[in-house]
Amino acid sequence: MSTPAPVRRPRTVLAMDPPVMQALFDEESLARLTRIADTDPARVVRDFHDPAHAAELGRAEALLTGWGCPPLTSAALELMPRLRTVVHAAGSVKHHVTDACWERGITVASAARANALPVAEYTVAAILFAGKGVLGAALAYRAARDRVNPLDLVADRGNYRRTVGVVGASRIGRRVIELLRPYDLRILLYDPYVRPEDAEAMGARSVPLDELAAACDVITLHAPELPATRHLLDRRRLALLPDGATVVNTARGSLIDTEALTAELVSGRLHAVLDVTDPEVLPGSSPLYDLPNVLLTPHMAGSLGNELGRMTHTALDELERHARGLPFADPVRAETLLHSA
Numbered sequence: 001m002s003t004p005a006p007v008r009r010p011r012t013v014l015a016m017d018p019p020v021m022q023a024l025f026d027e028e029s030l031a032r033l034t035r036i037a038d039t040d041p042a043r044v045v046r047d048f049h050d051p052a053h054a055a056e057l058g059r060a061e062a063l064l065t066g067w068g069c070p071p072l073t074s075a076a077l078e079l080m081p082r083l084r085t086v087v088h089a090a091g092s093v094k095h096h097v098t099d100a101c102w103e104r105g106i107t108v109a110s111a112a113r114a115n116a117l118p119v120a121e122y123t124v125a126a127i128l129f130a131g132k133g134v135l136g137a138a139l140a141y142r143a144a145r146d147r148v149n150p151l152d153l154v155a156d157r158g159n160y161r162r163t164v165g166v167v168g169a170s171r172i173g174r175r176v177i178e179l180l181r182p183y184d185l186r187i188l189l190y191d192p193y194v195r196p197e198d199a200e201a202m203g204a205r206s207v208p209l210d211e212l213a214a215a216c217d218v219i220t221l222h223a224p225e226l227p228a229t230r231h232l233l234d235r236r237r238l239a240l241l242p243d244g245a246t247v248v249n250t251a252r253g254s255l256i257d258t259e260a261l262t263a264e265l266v267s268g269r270l271h272a273v274l275d276v277t278d279p280e281v282l283p284g285s286s287p288l289y290d291l292p293n294v295l296l297t298p299h300m301a302g303s304l305g306n307e308l309g310r311m312t313h314t315a316l317d318e319l320e321r322h323a324r325g326l327p328f329a330d331p332v333r334a335e336t337l338l339h340s341a
Contacts, residue, residue, distance in 0.1 A: 008323060009035075009036060009037050009038040009323060010037055010038065010061040010062045010084075010085075010319075010322065010323055011037070011038045011039070011059050011060055011061045011062070011082075012033075012037035012038065012039040012060065012061070012062040012063070012064055012319065013039065013043065013045055013053075013056055013057060013060040013062075013063055013064070014039065014041065014043065014044045014045065014063075014064050014065075014066075015044070015045045015046075015048070015063050015064070015065045015066075015069045015070070015096075016044060016045075016046070016065055016066030016067060016068045016069050016089075017044075017046060017066070017067060017068030018044045018046065020066045020067045020068055021041075021044045021066065023308055024066055024089055024308050024309075024311065024312045025041070025312060026309065029309065029312045029313060029316065032313075032316055033064075033316060033319075036316060036319055036320045036323055037062065037064070037319060037323065039064075040056070043056060045057070046068060046070065047070060048070055048072075048076040048079055048080075049075075049076070049079070054079065057079045057080050058079065058080070058081065058082070059082060060080050060082060060083050061082050061083060061084050061085070062083070062084065062085045062086070062087065062319065062322060063080075063083065063085070063086045063087070064087050064089060064315065064319060065086055065087070065088045065089065065090075065093075065096060066088070066089045066090055067090055069088075069095070069096040070096065071095070071096050071098055072086065072096055072097060072098055072100060072101050072106075073098055073100055074098075074100040077100050077101070077104055077106075083104075083106060084106060084107065085106060085107045085108070085109070085322050086101065086106060086107070086108045086109075087108075087109050087110070087315050087318045087319045087322070088108070088109070088110035088111065088315065088332075089110075089111050089311050089312055089314075089315035090110065090111055090112075090115060090303075090311055091110060091111065091112045091115040091116070091302065092110070092112065093108060093110050093332055093337070094337065097332070097337070099334075102334040107322070107328065107331065108331065108332040109315075109318040109322075109328040109329075109330060109331050109332060110315075110330070110332055111310075111311040111312075111314040111315045111318075112171060112330070112332075113171055113314065113330050114303070114310045114311045114313075114314040115302055115303045115311055116170075116171040116172045116175055117175065117307075117310070118301065118302060118303050118304075118307050119172045119250050119301045119302050120172050120175035120176045120178075120179055121179070122250060122275065122300075122301035123172070123176050123220055123222075123248060123250050123301065124176060124179045124180060126220075126246075126248045126250075126273040126295070127164055127176075127180070127218050127220060127246075127248060128159055128183070129273075130217075130218050130246035130248070130271065130273065131157065131158060131159035131162045131217065131218065132154065132157050132158065132159060133153075133154050133156075133157035135271070135292075135293070135295050136153075136271070136292060136293060137150075137153040137154050137157070139292050140153050141153060159183060159184070159185065160184050161184055161185070161186060162185055162186070162217040162218065163185070163186045163187075163188060163215055163216045163217050163218075164180060164185050164186070164187050164188070164216060164217065164218045164219075164220065165188045165189075165190070165212040165213065165215070165216030165218070165219040165220070166187060166188065166189050166190070166204060166220055166222060167190050167191075167209065167212070167219065167220065167221045167222060167223055167232065167255075168190075168191055168221065168222035168223035168224070168251070169189060169191040169193070169194045169199070169202070169222075170222045170223070170224065170251075172222045172250070172251075173189075173191070173220075173222030173223075174202060176220060176222065177189070177202050177203055177204050178202070178203070180203075181203050186205075187203055187204040187205070188204060188205055188206075188207050188211075188212045188215060188216060189202070189204035189205065189206050189207070189212075190206070190207060190208065190209040190212045191206070191223075194206060209232070209237065210237065210240060213233075213237050213238075213240040213241055214240045214241070214242070215242075216241070216242075216245060217242070217244075217245055217246070218245065218246045218247075218248060219233075219241065219245065219246070219247055219248065220248040220249075220250070221233070221247075221248070221249045221250070221251045221255050221256070222250070222251050223251060223252075223255055224251075224252075225251070225252040225254055225255070229252075229254075229255055230254050230255070231254070231255070231256065231257040232255045232256070233247065233255060233256045233257065233260075233261070234257045234260060235257055235260035235263075238256075238257070238260050238261060238264050238270070239264075241264075241270060243269055243270075244269075244270070244271070245270055245271070246270070246271040246272060246273065247261065247270060247271070247272045247273070247274075248272070248273045248274075249272075249273070249274050249275065249276055249277075250275045250276065250301040251276065252276055252278075253274075253276045253277040253278030253279070253280050254278045256278065258277065258278050258279075258282075262286070262287065262288060265287075265288065265291055265293060265294055266287055266291065268293060270293070271293040271294070272288075272293070272294050272295070273294075273295045273297075274288070274294065274295070274296050274297070275297045275298075275299055275300060275301040276299055277296070280299065281298075282296075314330075317329065318330070
């Protein structure tokens with residue numbers, strides 16, 4: 001965000017794991033932080049109750065948080081009587097923003113929209129590779145080498161008029177639908193909070209979850225982790241998926257019944273691209289590590305490497321808005337947090 005220097009620099013404390021702070025901030029973003037806020041970048045709080053931080057927390061008007069921030073309980077907030085806002089330089093704030101924050105009237109913003117971008121990009125790549133049968137073809141080609149016609153490995157594959165089922169019109173789910181628009185794909189959406197006309201405006205058709213499961217070549221999950229979404233894909237729904245369908249999960253492992261999915265994958269009936277699992281990490285004895293129809297990645301779809309800089313600057317954009325007395329561009333609200341990641 002290109003704006004004049006803030007009129008007033010709020011006293012800001014960094015609260016996250018120290019290695020996270022080092023990963024998020026480079027020389028440029030540190031310089032920007034100190035222009036926006038009155039802060040000591042060398043002080044990174046991991047324990048609000050550590051006496052060494054008492055004076056700084058007592059003066060804090062803003063917290064810039066990241067992965068590893070401890071929960072903002074009532075007891076923690078008592079140590080920060082001047083705190084007015086929390087800006088999270090990552091996605092979900094559920095791990096540290098508690099009801100006590102809303103009761104105090106503290107405003108909250110996050111970099112969730114920035115973190116959604118790489119997850120959606122990973123998901124779209126997984127969907128397109130699934131349609132082409134890339135994983136299976138690559139493994140078969142490697143095994144056969146020059147003893148097979150490569151076209152024989154992909155004769156029944158392709159993305160033309162495939163059906164993709166998107167479960168959850170979250171930030172990521174909506175971005176996935178948007179990124180899939182240029183392709184000749186049929187997009188189905190299941191989200192109980194989205195009206196059919198709104199789904200159509202996105203470029204998808206709203207259907208019940210069972211209908212979506214039975215019709216899709218690829219099903220991709222983007223629902224939040226809630227009691228109501230646990231094992232959303234259970235044994236019965238997994239059985240509805242057509243033979244050869246691919247399950248993509250970049251959301252939360254608990255959305256799928258791992259035991260039921262494992263049975264389907266061991267049988268070879270389904271394929272899967274799993275960036276998250278339940279449990280996470282899977283035990284070393286899990287067959288999912290070795291199955292040729294499974295691509296298992298270590299929770300890497302979200303921001304990593306140079307993508308972290310996007311989250312950092314998104315959070316600094318919000319902190320700058322707060323410093324200038326402007327509303328957040330992307331506030332977190334208590335009523336929507338209940339139904340989000």
